[in-house]
Amino acid sequence: MTRAALAALDAQSFDVIVVGGGVNGASAARDLSAAGYRTLVVDKGDFGSGASSRSSRLLHCGLRYLAPGRSLFDFVRHPGRFRTALRMAKLGMEARSEFVKACPERTAVMKLHFPVYRDGPYRGWQLDAAFRLLQALGPKDVPLDYERLSRAEVARSPLISGLRDQDKLASVARFREYQFDWPERVCLDAIGEAEQAGAVARNYTQAALSKPRADGLWRVTLTDLRSQAAPVTVAARSVVVTAGVWMDGLLHEAEPRAGRKIFGTKGCHIVVQLPPECRGLGVATLNSLQEPFYCLPWKHLHYFGPTETEYRGDPDRVFVTDDECDFLLREANRLFPGLGLTRSSVLFTWAGVRPLTYDENVPFGNRSRVLHDLSLDGLPNAFAMTAGPVMTHRSAGREILSAVAHKLQPSGPASRAGGAPTASPLAHAETLSDILFRRTGEAWTDPFEEDAMMRAAAEAGALLGWDEDRTRREIAAYRDEVDAIFRPGTRTVAPMREAPAA
Incomplete structure (x- = not known):
């Protein structure tokens, strides 16, 4: 259930090393190893923790x-953007269908609503056209169930009957949508499948x-961030970098002249409790800045978000500030005036x-997924992926x-990856946070x-030999991670008391 010693990798050779064990890196490791490439995938944190x-x-x-x-007319003036939009929409529909069919246990279904206001930027016929286009672009096996509700249906419906400005509401579109119930586990499943196909995986x-x-x-130097073990060096014929916002720093260490690849934008969310009749219902709309804004169900809760701001801070300490929390509360109350949400909510x-993807022609970052051939940056047989959302990780x-x-060419024969990973559910777990967040x-x-x-700390200690x-140290580190992920002060666990015996 624990990682192999780092020294066991010293001087080993691989076909491909994947740096970054998020969902795209995990999917790459799975497909590469299944195709016969001797693959190593590493992450400086836990798999799926970024x-x-x-x-x-x-x-x-x-x-x-x-x-x-x-x-x-933006699409008329810029036909290239329309072609990109069609490509990304097609990828979205294909990814939606593929994942729902392959991993139904990792998805949750909802009814998502899009309100159309008379003074808004879109009309009902535009939504009708957009959904006809989506249905034409994508597979038909996971339907959209698109419909537009009458005013009477809106008035009778939980959640959307509380939408703002009912007198200006022209119509509401409703369609079936899905969400990843547990994206970290999706990543760990892919790591497990990669290992079944022969990959070597190492977190931290x-x-x-x-x-x-x-x-x-x-030559790749590997350092264990959780021990005092001496660094080791491994070799590879190719390198794939899927390190997200850490990518540019990693590439510049290898080649200072490498071009910028990443533009980071921050997305914030707040979680609240809505009435039970709202479960499974969500809203997709635009906020007061005309940016996408959601109210989405999650288990028995709902969350509002996201924000869209450039981020230049510490990528290891990203949390919602007071100002961002207040902004989201204002937008939530603008969308649903009757909720009266406050910070205590x-x-x-x-x-x-x-x-x-960094693009000097797109001031706020390009959302198109790009696989960069880094030979153009003086890094032969190396690739880096940017703007790869969770939803399209398989493609x-x-x-x-x-x-x-x-x-x-791969150095070995192709194998089969897929099916339920046979590894322990606690495979690669090193910390209490790994268990409570990702496992x-x-x-x-x-x-x-x-x-x-x-109790969880005691059970983990017994299983992992703590x-x-x-x-005690794992409990303290878990508290720190809670503080790092959730906005400090909004969600903490009680002060430390005597640790249970392991």
Whole structure:
């Protein structure tokens, strides 16, 4: 259930090293190893602990990509943007269908509503056209169930009957949508499938890249961030970087002239409790800044968000500030004036940084997924992926495999990846946070009470061989991670008391 010693990797050679064990890196490792490439995947934190765990969790149909901008004529003036929008919408529909069919246990279904206001930027016929286009672009096996509700149906419906400005409401579109019930587990499942196919996976392992020398092999120095073990060096014929907002720093260490790849934008969310009759119902709309804004169900709760702001802070300490919390509360109350939400209504919050594609022609980052061939940056046989959302991770893995295969043949035969991973549910778990956030998901649902946390720490200690001192340190580290993920002060566990015996 624990990681192999780092020393066991010293001087080993791989076909491909994947740096970044989020959902795209995990999918790439799965597909590469299944195709016969000897693959190593490493992450400086736990698998799935970065942007993969901080998204809006929406497995959306691609409707957002078809929004033209300020007016419909934006697509007319910029036909290239329309072609990109069609490509991304098609990917969205295909990803939605593929994931719902392959992993129904990892999805939650909802009824999502889009209100159309008479003074708003969109008309009902535009929504009708957009959904006809989505249905034409995507598979038909996971239907959208698109319909437009009458005023009488709106008045009778929970949640949407409380929408603002009912007198200006022209209509409400309703369609079936899905969300990732547990994105971290999706990532860990892919890591498990990669290992079944022969990959080596290691979390809490820092990678430093050195450019290939005369033999054409990359040298990668690996450092264990959870022990005092000496660093080791491994070799690889190719490197794939899926390190999200940490990517540019990693690449610049290998080649200072490498171009900028990432533009990070911050997305914040607040979680509240709405009446029971609102469960399974959500709203997709625009906020007062004309940016996408959601009220989405999550288990028995709802969350509002996201925000859209440039982020230049510490990518390891991303949380919702007071100003951001207040902004989201204002937008939530604007959408549903009758709720009267206040700070005391907020159960907890979370924020993440989207690793969008840097594009000097798109001031706020390009949302189009791009696989960069880094040979153009002086880094041969290396690739980096930007703006790969959780929802398209499966096609991202295939795209990375195709790019690698175009340059290198695998050293081994193809195997089969897929099905339920056979590894322990606690595989690669090193910390109490790993267990409560990524292996069980308990820390994301309800406020995790002191007694439950202490029991979990004792059970984890017994399984992983922690002594009393280690158990105490894990509890303290878990509290720190709660404070780092959730806005400080909105969700904490009780002060530390005597740790349970391991």
